[in-house]
Amino acid sequence: MKNLKMKSARAILDMSQEQLAEAVGVTRQTIGMIEAGKFNPSLQLCIAICKALGKTLDEIFWEE
Template sequence: MRVELVLKNRLKVARAEKELSQGALAEMVGVSRQTISSIETGQFCPTAKLALVLCVALDKKFEDLFYFE
């Protein structure tokens, strides 16, 4: 039996706490607004580097922002 882990995130909530638009966060981390949207909706899984850059930008620990389901 194989268990498939799906990476989920709390990016939208964390972004809202900082009162940042998708565009503003995207500019801070060097990606497009569409990339941020795709991560938030689960259509795109960020690289480890981008995930960590997002954590720094939002002042969150990795485990507070990303989790497996």
């Protein structure tokens, strides 16, 4: 399942995949794969992404 919430939160901050990747210590491809729903990040990476985006785990990763 695509992670449109993560992509949307990143877009609101005018942050590129590359910038988010650099902020959390992964490659741009990893961010792209998470957003495309092709990679399940570790809890540690999820937390780092949420901190970088100023969101909670529920706001970004909870499926409705």
